[in-house]
Amino acid sequence: GQQVMQIPQYQHVQEGEDFTTYCNSSTTLSNIQWYKQRPGGHPVFLIQLVKSGEVKKQKRLTFQFGEAKKNSSLHITATQTTDVGTYFCADNTNAGKSTFGDGTTLTVKP
């Protein structure tokens, strides 16, 4: 079935460094969502991308949807310790349900 692959699985950065996680699909996605899960918490919705080539920003976070709608990325500029957690992309192509990637776990050294 539909799968979204996320890389890297883990990322360790020094506070202030940038961070990027990538989400890839072999098929065209109708839209993609990004979620963040803090350690010990539950996934929380961040944003949804729908249009080809779409770029959205939330403060230090930049989300991008590829031109072919087969990939997406989340970039964090100047990471802070509050950014720690696991970032998931989710494919909403199938009506009703979302298929989640395996997530990228970010740790930030102060």
Added chain:
Amino acid sequence: DAGVIQSPRHEVTEMGQEVTLRCKPISGHDYLFWYRQTMMRGLELLIYFNNNVPIDDSGMPEDRFSAKMPNASFSTLKIQPSEPRDSAVYFCASRGSLAGQDTQYFGPGTRLTVL
């Protein structure tokens, strides 16, 4: 709105016992999802309902797992008999079906430990 409510938050049980997890979705949401999360397998969709009807249960691992949604405000996930490999965090999530309601709202999860 209180968000998605799950109970219990923590459950410790012995192998062979029956476990029932409960979920109250956000009022007005007509989709409900049950997920399981482990370090090894990540976030897995077990089953989801639309308007209280199970739509896709292909993620349910075995016959030991069953889920019901008797009404729009309540769902259960039952494991009988439980096994140590069922230890995981189980999340319930809900969403609406109108345009712009694609977001899934997750509950706090139930951390299940089977000894």
